[in-house]
Amino acid sequence: MVERNTPPTVEASLTALAVSLRGVTKAYDNGITALGPFDLTVRKGEFISLLGPSGCGKSTALRIIAGLSAPSSGTVRVARHKGSVQPGHVQPGHVQPGHVQPGHGIGFVFQEPTLMPWTSVRENVRLPLRLARVPKADARARADEALASVGLADFADAYPRELSGGMKMRVSLARALVTDPEILLMDEPFAALDEITRFRLNNDLLALWRRLGKTVIFVTHSVFESVYLSQRVVVMTARPGRIQADIRIETVEPRGEEFRTSAAYSDYCRRVSAALAPSYSGQSTL
Numbered sequence: 001m002v003e004r005n006t007p008p009t010v011e012a013s014l015t016a017l018a019v020s021l022r023g024v025t026k027a028y029d030n031g032i033t034a035l036g037p038f039d040l041t042v043r044k045g046e047f048i049s050l051l052g053p054s055g056c057g058k059s060t061a062l063r064i065i066a067g068l069s070a071p072s073s074g075t076v077r078v079a080r081h082k083g084s085v086q087p088g089h090v091q092p093g094h095v096q097p098g099h100v101q102p103g104h105g106i107g108f109v110f111q112e113p114t115l116m117p118w119t120s121v122r123e124n125v126r127l128p129l130r131l132a133r134v135p136k137a138d139a140r141a142r143a144d145e146a147l148a149s150v151g152l153a154d155f156a157d158a159y160p161r162e163l164s165g166g167m168k169m170r171v172s173l174a175r176a177l178v179t180d181p182e183i184l185l186m187d188e189p190f191a192a193l194d195e196i197t198r199f200r201l202n203n204d205l206l207a208l209w210r211r212l213g214k215t216v217i218f219v220t221h222s223v224f225e226s227v228y229l230s231q232r233v234v235v236m237t238a239r240p241g242r243i244q245a246d247i248r249i250e251t252v253e254p255r256g257e258e259f260r261t262s263a264a265y266s267d268y269c270r271r272v273s274a275a276l277a278p279s280y281s282g283q284s285t286l
Ligand SMILES: Nc1ncnc2c1ncn2[C@@H]1O[C@H](COP(=O)(O)OP(=O)(O)OP(=O)(O)O)[C@@H](O)[C@H]1O
Pocket: 028, 029, 030, 032, 033, 034, 052, 053, 054, 055, 056, 057, 058, 059, 060, 061, 221, 239
């Protein structure tokens, strides 16, 4: 079913929305139905996490929001610019041409930093601007600014092989931010990092989010990480992924290490774990 006739009252409130998915499903050619029907509304400037068991369709949902994959059915609306969500929908069966070109309002950070090993950190970060044909001097300044925002101002001329895993992920984040997107999609970006590095990147990401006011949709397997970072944790069912629970995390802002060790944090982690448990029922725990 494709939703085409959104009631006017809902349409008006969409001006405050960054992302709206309605009845979205995804069936791959191999017959696997990965997602849905999936409904998700994300307000501008919100930080939400998608949490769910392996294979429940989290990456599929992100890829559909990014326009990298077309839904099999349903409606996808994404605010790519400073204004309201775009009236154009991604229709089932095809992806709009140019839907996810760099500079079109979405930054994507993958689990692997996927840096080009043969060129400098600055050139890696500048890539989306090169593809968007931004003049070199301007692109260089913007790449350096993005690198400074992730604490890597001194590493612009370094090569990826000279960086730690955490630093590579910072470069990947700078590359996603360099086009100043409205929305940042992050697919388990810190999963491969050690815990201390991960905590540090969590704090730096929160600081960036507060400063830049981006909408962030963050995919993770970690209850602890989702509660620490997000204003809302959206818990998904096992495949095909649907919404199991939508839990608002309310605490004193800005968050910091005091929150991580607080009773409120433990309580939220317990609540989110309890909401997640049914998604794992019937699955092997090995
Ligand atoms: N391109 C594809 N073709 C066929 N099946 C796919 C494709 N991409 C994903 N799938 C299947 O769809 C289901 C959902 O995959 P997806 O990667 O979205 O899940 P996920 O929740 O992100 O998993 P994980 O947490 O392990 O990364 C899985 O069963 C996967 O095998």
